Amino acid sequence: MSAPTTPVRQxxxxxxNLALVLHTVANSADHPSRAAIAAATGxxxxxxxxxxxxxxxxxxxxxxDPPPRxxxxxxxxxxxxxxxxxxxxxxxxxxxYLAACVVDLTGAVRQRxxxxxxxxxxxxxxxxxxxxxxxxxxxLAAEADGLTVTGAALAVPGLVADGGLIRVAPNLGxxxxxxxxxxxxxPELADLPVTVDNxxxxxxxxxxxxxxxxxxxxxxxxxxxxxxxxxxxxxxxRGVRGWSGEIGHLTVFPDGRLCRCGANGCLEQYxxxxxxxGDEPLxxxxxxxxxxxxxxxxxxxxxxLGGAYAPYFGRLRGGIEAELDRRVLTAGLAPVTLRAAxxxxxxxxxxxADTVIRAVRDDPASWLRRAG
Amino acid sequence: MSAPTTPVRQxxxxxxNLALVLHTVANSADHPSRAAIAAATGxxxxxxxxxxxxxxxxxxxxxxDPPPRxxxxxxxxxxxxxxxxxxxxxxxxxxxYLAACVVDLTGAVRQRxxxxxxxxxxxxxxxxxxxxxxxxxxxLAAEADGLTVTGAALAVPGLVADGGLIRVAPNLGxxxxxxxxxxxxxPELADLPVTVDNxxxxxxxxxxxxxxxxxxxxxxxxxxxxxxxxxxxxxxxRGVRGWSGEIGHLTVFPDGRLCRCGANGCLEQYxxxxxxxGDEPLxxxxxxxxxxxxxxxxxxxxxxLGGAYAPYFGRLRGGIEAELDRRVLTAGLAPVTLRAAxxxxxxxxxxxADTVIRAVRDDPASWLRRAG
DNA sequence: GTCAAATAATTCAACCAATAAACAAATCCA
DNA sequence: TGGATTTGTTTATTGGTTGAATTATTTGAC
Numbered sequence: 166m167s168a169p170t171t172p173v174r175q176x177x178x179x180x181x182n183l184a185l186v187l188h189t190v191a192n193s194a195d196h197p198s199r200a201a202i203a204a205a206t207g208x209x210x211x212x213x214x215x216x217x218x219x220x221x222x223x224x225x226x227x228x229x230d231p232p233p234r235x236x237x238x239x240x241x242x243x244x245x246x247x248x249x250x251x252x253x254x255x256x257x258x259x260x261x262y263l264a265a266c267v268v269d270l271t272g273a274v275r276q277r278x279x280x281x282x283x284x285x286x287x288x289x290x291x292x293x294x295x296x297x298x299x300x301x302x303x304x305l306a307a308e309a310d311g312l313t314v315t316g317a318a319l320a321v322p323g324l325v326a327d328g329g330l331i332r333v334a335p336n337l338g339x340x341x342x343x344x345x346x347x348x349x350x351x352p353e354l355a356d357l358p359v360t361v362d363n364x365x366x367x368x369x370x371x372x373x374x375x376x377x378x379x380x381x382x383x384x385x386x387x388x389x390x391x392x393x394x395x396x397x398x399x400x401x402x403r404g405v406r407g408w409s410g411e412i413g414h415l416t417v418f419p420d421g422r423l424c425r426c427g428a429n430g431c432l433e434q435y436x437x438x439x440x441x442x443g444d445e446p447l448x449x450x451x452x453x454x455x456x457x458x459x460x461x462x463x464x465x466x467x468x469x470l471g472g473a474y475a476p477y478f479g480r481l482r483g484g485i486e487a488e489l490d491r492r493v494l495t496a497g498l499a500p501v502t503l504r505a506a507x508x509x510x511x512x513x514x515x516x517x518a519d520t521v522i523r524a525v526r527d528d529p530a531s532w533l534r535r536a537g
Numbered sequence: 538m539s540a541p542t543t544p545v546r547q548x549x550x551x552x553x554n555l556a557l558v559l560h561t562v563a564n565s566a567d568h569p570s571r572a573a574i575a576a577a578t579g580x581x582x583x584x585x586x587x588x589x590x591x592x593x594x595x596x597x598x599x600x601x602d603p604p605p606r607x608x609x610x611x612x613x614x615x616x617x618x619x620x621x622x623x624x625x626x627x628x629x630x631x632x633x634y635l636a637a638c639v640v641d642l643t644g645a646v647r648q649r650x651x652x653x654x655x656x657x658x659x660x661x662x663x664x665x666x667x668x669x670x671x672x673x674x675x676x677l678a679a680e681a682d683g684l685t686v687t688g689a690a691l692a693v694p695g696l697v698a699d700g701g702l703i704r705v706a707p708n709l710g711x712x713x714x715x716x717x718x719x720x721x722x723x724p725e726l727a728d729l730p731v732t733v734d735n736x737x738x739x740x741x742x743x744x745x746x747x748x749x750x751x752x753x754x755x756x757x758x759x760x761x762x763x764x765x766x767x768x769x770x771x772x773x774x775r776g777v778r779g780w781s782g783e784i785g786h787l788t789v790f791p792d793g794r795l796c797r798c799g800a801n802g803c804l805e806q807y808x809x810x811x812x813x814x815g816d817e818p819l820x821x822x823x824x825x826x827x828x829x830x831x832x833x834x835x836x837x838x839x840x841x842l843g844g845a846y847a848p849y850f851g852r853l854r855g856g857i858e859a860e861l862d863r864r865v866l867t868a869g870l871a872p873v874t875l876r877a878a879x880x881x882x883x884x885x886x887x888x889x890a891d892t893v894i895r896a897v898r899d900d901p902a903s904w905l906r907r908a909g
Numbered sequence: 910g911t912c913a914a915a916t917a918a919t920t921c922a923a924c925c926a927a928t929a930a931a932c933a934a935a936t937c938c939a
Numbered sequence: 940t941g942g943a944t945t946t947g948t949t950t951a952t953t954g955g956t957t958g959a960a961t962t963a964t965t966t967g968a969c
Contacts, residue, residue, distance in 0.1 A: 404836025
């Protein structure tokens with residue numbers, strides 16, 4: 166019933182309006198004044214002033230000294246997100262690399278460490294220890310730079326259950342790995358809250374931040390496996406158990422090739438990385454069939470091809486669009502936009518860092534309580 | 538960014554908490570006291586008292602006279618939703634019948650009119666005029682009974698655009714029909730806000746109310762066409778343009794039978810009502826393939842089979858579950874529950890009425906303003 | 910160069926809603 | 940009959956927004 170379940174008190178009003186002001190600054194193209202924020206949000210100037218004072222005192226906003234000039238009247242003081250303040254640690258573990266980055270409140274990447282190395286022989290414990298070391302370096306460098314890392318998120322190519330337990334990551338050969346526990350074993354990270362999520366989910370969030378445009382889209386990540394991240398109205402849809410987006414195992418040819426999952430005709434067997442290069446037309450057709458299922462089911466107006474698909478985009482596009490045109494019931498009423506991803510291999514790691522930042526942006530009040 | 542966009546003031550706090558109290562009463566198995574509501578919501582007894590007073594004054598709650606007895610102490614006054622108060626008018630137009638019902642705040646069906654008649658030769662204008670007459674009778678009967686009909690919702694087997702425009706209803710032979718405008722032509726309905734939605738979407742909401750259990754499920758309605766309503770976390774997911782749930786045109790056999798939509802191998806060509814009776818095993822297989830796509834994509838834990846599927850449930854179940862087991866990647870981690878719908882042919886009409894009631898339940902403050 | 914107009918931001922009293930604590934009401938149990 | 944107990948109401952307090960008045964700082968006109 167979408168039942169409201171928590172009471173609201175005055176403090177919640179303030180928390181909401183703090184987030185509202187912070188979002189207004191974040192989504193603004195220029196550096197808005199307090200008055201501009203008041204006009205944009207519908208709050209009074211008095212209220213905005215009070216809220217901005219809190220946000221400045223808490224180190225989330227700063228006044229930009231040379232304010233943007235206009236006509237007559239007292240000049241406005243421009244406001245901007247601070248680049249010294251809370252930051253998110255984004256981590257990624259994949260078949261052939263480990264990566265860590267720190268992103269500040271403005272979305273800028275402040276630290277970035279990548280270690281190319283085949284992780285399959287290492288095993289979960291060694292991989293995560295190595296990642297922990299990388300993460301520790303990133304964190305220390307960021308904090309030396311005046312940032313406060315408030316949390317970490319880890320992207321993995323696999324199924325993640327509640328609590329960050331990695332149920333299975335087939336291409337790494339992992340099963341039932343408690344990644345947060347292993348990362349907490351690294352002293353420099355022990356105090357950080359760590360979340361774990363599917364690589365495609367986080368990559369979708371990474372794309373969301375940079376595209377800025379459509380808040381509803383499907384991000385398809387073609388690696389050895391094929392995953393997808395579904396962003397509905399600006400929020401990642403993870404599914405009830407967190408297992409949404411397993412587009413690689415959508416059936417495209419019911420009696421087709423046997424997949425390692427045990428079923429026949431999974432998309433992965435036609436458009437996975439290893440099949441992609443040899444036969445783009447078939448891959449495009451299979452992708453087109455699977456993607457039309459998504460559009461018919463969810464009415465998603467935009468599809469972003471990422472991971473290994475991005476470099477093949479030009480060769481895949483025509484074949485995919487042909488299937489979409491034929492198979493999407495509403496294709497005649499409104500077209501489906503097909504785009505290549507823009508972030509490349511960093512998407513998941515940046516999306517991971519972004520989840521941490523997003524938590525601060527969505528609930529600045531709790532950061533302010535913490536900052537004193 | 539799921540950006541908050543509206544300011545919050547004290548009045549919003551009250552509006553939220555009014556909805557919170559109303560929901561608590563609605564979702565309660567018994568008739569809770571003010572103190573019980575306070576305990577359940579986290580509000581103080583004083584606040585709950587004040588809110589309840591408003592809700593009683595506005596005619597949404599009533600005190601139940603013989604209160605449920607407990608041990609010691611002053612006896613509690615039980616609270617319940619009123620059965621005299623706001624009500625929703627649910628309308629449905631389908632190939633072979635017109636229907637109208639009125640549902641009160643408690644969810645009880647207070648009026649129900651069904652007119653069996655083939656609508657295909659009539660055309661949109663005549664069908665909607667006839668439905669308007671039926672709706673007018675239902676409304677008058679309900680208001681004679683002390684109810685206030687606050688709005689209407691219409692279920693149609695077709696694609697609906699913003700504003701209630703029916704883009705296409707293939708089985709009725711309709712195209713670009715402005716249903717709200719035609720209904721407003723009926724004098725007894727002219728003042729009612731009317732929304733229009735897809736039949737499967739509203740049937741899903743109808744099932745949601747009666748099942749009460751899982752707030753995330755897919756409702757599949759097998760009629761001549763096959764539609765689906767997707768309920769995510771208690772809310773209907775309509776898609777960006779309102780065209781979600783077109784599961785009938787999911788591709789199950791890419792080179793299979795030609796569908797009237799122009800594509801090959803749509804589910805509808807294997808599991809539509811006219812194909813269903815002859816060959817249940819194939820229908821079950823096709824449904825299983827399509828439904829595993831849904832589960833792989835969305836991690837939906839429950840699927841409800843309605844419409845023409847409900848009577849075939851026993852014969853379809855095994856075949857569908859076999860495909861789900863084989864094709865859903867996470868089938869080994871957690872099973873998918875398959876259920877038959879419980880509401881029968883009334884589901885869409887009741888779901889429609891429920892959307893109206895739901896609006897009052899979710900925002901009682903605006904009803905109170907109106908009620909004075 | 911001074912003053913009016915304009916715009917930005919702050920101050921302050923008023924209001925509204927929730928809270929906490931005290932109080933009143935109505936029952937049970939000894 | 941009286942204490943214990945639970946419900947519901949009353950009252951003072953707190954916190955946050957509003958709106959109007961005030962202060963601050965610039966442009967432009969004379």
